[in-house]
Amino acid sequence: MKNDERAVFSIIFFGILLLNVMVKLRKNAYWMKMDRKTSSAFFSLRGIQVIDIFLRLYSFIGSGFLLIPATLLSACRYSRKGQRRKALFLVVNLAGCRWVNSILRKKWDYRAPSTKPFFIRYGFPSAHAMNATAMYGVLVMLTKRLSRKTKMMLLSLHIGFVSLSRVYLGIHYFTDVLAGVAWGAVWLALMKAVFYSDQRTLKKDLTCE
Secondary structure, eight states: OOHHHHHHHHHHHHHHHHHHHHHHHHHOHHHHHHHHHHHHHHHTTTTOHHHHHHHHHHHHHTSHHHHHHHHHHHHHHHHHTTOHHHHHHHHHHHHHHHHHHHHHHHHHOOBOOOOTTOOOSBOSSOHHHHHHHHHHHHHHHTOOSSOHHHHHHHHHHHHHHHHHHHHHTTSOOHHHHHHHHHHHHHHHHHHHHHHOSSHHHHHHHHHTO
């Protein structure tokens, strides 16, 4: 098994494992009592204007209001350049990620915190955390301008801030965003295996950026 294939397999395996752990913890009364206390304590920090603006901005960055038009515009740009694999990769990744998140939320039906002024019915897994992991992960994968180490560091910070913003705004528990990150990583790895199972194909597409 090649290193790239091993990495994809590892992400899928550990992502599903983490998601299953989060599902079990969501059912555990003691764990959720602790998670509610921790999440509420984080939510109670609201009021510092700079932090409020920063994390509200990050919440928007992980939302469909930004990701959907940004993805479609990027896909159109790649398509006009004749890079149809990249364009299709972006669109399928976005549509599938959001569709799967909707199915998982309705399947488990775990409620989100009912903190004002925000309220959503389904809280698990977090769509924003899943979107940020899967969608921005694609952008990192398809750019060649930075080193792999730098890209992974920036992606981790980005996903972390999007996830924290949802807890800070009182919309999700920490368990919800961890599950979102886990499934977002699994979905991205699956899409990588479908569209770029051969690393040479990815390298070829990157040279056409």
